[in-house]
Amino acid sequence: MSSPQIVWLRRDLRMADQPALHAAAKAGPVIPVYVLDDERAGDHAYGGASRWWLHHSLESLGRSLGARKSRIVLRKGDAPQVLAALADETGVSCIHAIRHYEPWWKEAEDELRDALGEGRKLCLYDGNYLMPPGSVTTGSGDPYKIYTPFSKALLEHMPPRDVLGEPETIHSPDAWPDSDALEAWDLLPTRPDWAGGFRAFWEVGEAAAHDRLDWWADRVADYDEGRNLPSEDITSRLSPHLHWGELSPAQVWHKLKDKRSDGWRTFGKEIIWRDYAQNVIDQFPDYPRTSYRDYDERKLWRNPDAGHLIREDLECWQRGMTGYPVVDAGMRQLWQTGWIHNRVRMIAASFLVKHLLIDWRFGEQWFWDCLVDADYGNNGVNWQWISGTGVDSNMFVRIMAPLTQSEKFDAAGYIREYVPELARLSDAEIHDPPDHKRGKYPKKMIGHKEARERALEAYKSAKS
Incomplete structure (x- = not known):
């Protein structure tokens, strides 16, 4: 029989449409x-949220492989060194992997090539995006920086490549190398176990991803309008399945491509946004850490590391205690479920960087820890978009009004679910409760008009 082949798994935890496998x-x-x-x-x-999802996704994939008389070998440590040592141990001729575009994974791929030496190779495949990042370029051959022309150019290549089925046969090696026990990695919270809301909200794994996609195919037509209504939650919730590679974007596109609705067209653009974010970090690897636009950030942002009062403001936002019900509902949903509705995600992020004038990177890091779909490209690009600092971003002077947004998009039911201390209030009162009906719910940290004026003044100072 041929020599063994290693499949290096990262965010590609599926059996079908997995080119490396x-x-x-x-x-x-x-x-x-x-x-x-x-x-x-x-x-x-x-x-923490990502580690919770990773545990259950590996567990699910392990069961799928077990049904094919295969398994996952789990190891801990420096990936290139571990894989090179495992290649020596098992005598493999090739390590197969799907390309990843986070800078640390690109670096690891280069190091692994060097570590394998003569006689062994690293074979990389595309499979996590509609098109390989960097492959959709302008007429002069340059990568796109702005989403709209990128989206139009990518659409010219759609539909994407054909979807691969599961391998017909998966042969096992004569002997399996040792593996860590998944439970020994302590990916799940125990003291305390804060993941009860996660378990109630999510089903994890490839089968669950396809069930969700089937469910979404019957509802995507309502997405164009419904995506902005958090109380109805007409959203796919496919983002963590796509992020962890339990589902490929090609599978999603082919499932939905024959739909004829504004909902599908809008949702398709959001699938393209995933590709756009990867193109951005492929060009600017440090983008989720470094503002693209040139501001005097010392004048623009209030730094929570510089004083306890600013730190307390950040913590109020993190805990969902700002006094703005729609913001607090979103932040509590994030903590309870590892996910936050897209419209509310924008409102809550805007509140941090414009009402509180706290550096967007503190928000990026909080979302990174709390989101089950925390993606290096998406998270960084989205935060720089809302903060007005990105290569393609909302203008800083466009400041979302949380109270207006809450009423406009009928967030009353959403607020009742996640801010239960306000559940008794009427629809007319719940978006902006009068002080005498707030009970133990906090007053606003800062008034909207005051916050807007402060933000515009800080922006003016930072640009001068």
Whole structure:
């Protein structure tokens, strides 16, 4: 039989439409490997919510492979070193992997090539995006920086490549290398176990992803209007399944491409946004840490590390205690479920950077720790968009009015669910409760008019 083939798993935890697994299965016995490398990503090592999802996704994929008489080998440490040592141990001829575009993974791929030496190779495949980042370019061959022309150009290449099925056969090696026990990685919270809301909200794994996609196919027509209504929640909730690679964007596109509705057209643009975000970090690897636009940030932002009162403002936002019900409902949903409705996500992010004038990077890091769909590209691009600092971003002077947004998009039911201390209030009162009906719910940290004037003044000073 041919020599064994390693499949290096990262955010591609699926059996179907998995090009690396498909190629490895054709070449010889397959050893799927996941390496938990906590050091390489630095301040973007997986946060608590991501680790919860990762545990259950690996568990699910392990069951799927077990049904094919295969398994996942789990190792911990520096990924290139671990994989090179495992290649020596098992005598593999090739390590197969889907390309990743986070800077630490690109660096790891280069290091692994060097570590494998002569006689062994790293074979990389595209499969996590509609088109490989960097492949959609302007007429002069340059990568796009702005979303709208990027989106139009990418649409010219749609539909994407054909979807691959599961490998027909997955042969096992003569002997399996040792593996860590998944439970020994302590990815799940125990003291305390804060994940009860996660378990109630999510089903994890490839089968759950396809169930959700089937459900969404019957509802996507309502998305164009429904996506802005948090009380109705007409959203796909596919983002964590796509992020962890339990589902590929090609599978989503082919499932929905024959729909004829404004909802599908709008949702399709958001699938393209995932590609756009990866194109941005491919060009600007430090984008989720560094503002693209040139401001005097010392004049623009209030730094929570510079004083306890600013730190308390940040903590009030994190805990959903700002006094603005729609903002607080979103932040509490984030903490309880690891996810936040898209419209409310924008309102809450805008509140941090414009009402509180707190550096967007503190928001990026909080979302990174709390979101089950925390994605290096998406998270960074979205925060720089809302803060007005990005290569393609909302203007800083466009400041969302949370109270107006809450009423306009009928967030009353959403607020009752996540801010239960206000549940008794009428629809007319719940968006902006009068002080005498707030009870233990806090007063506004800052008035909207005052916050807007302060933000515009800070922006003017930072640009001068």
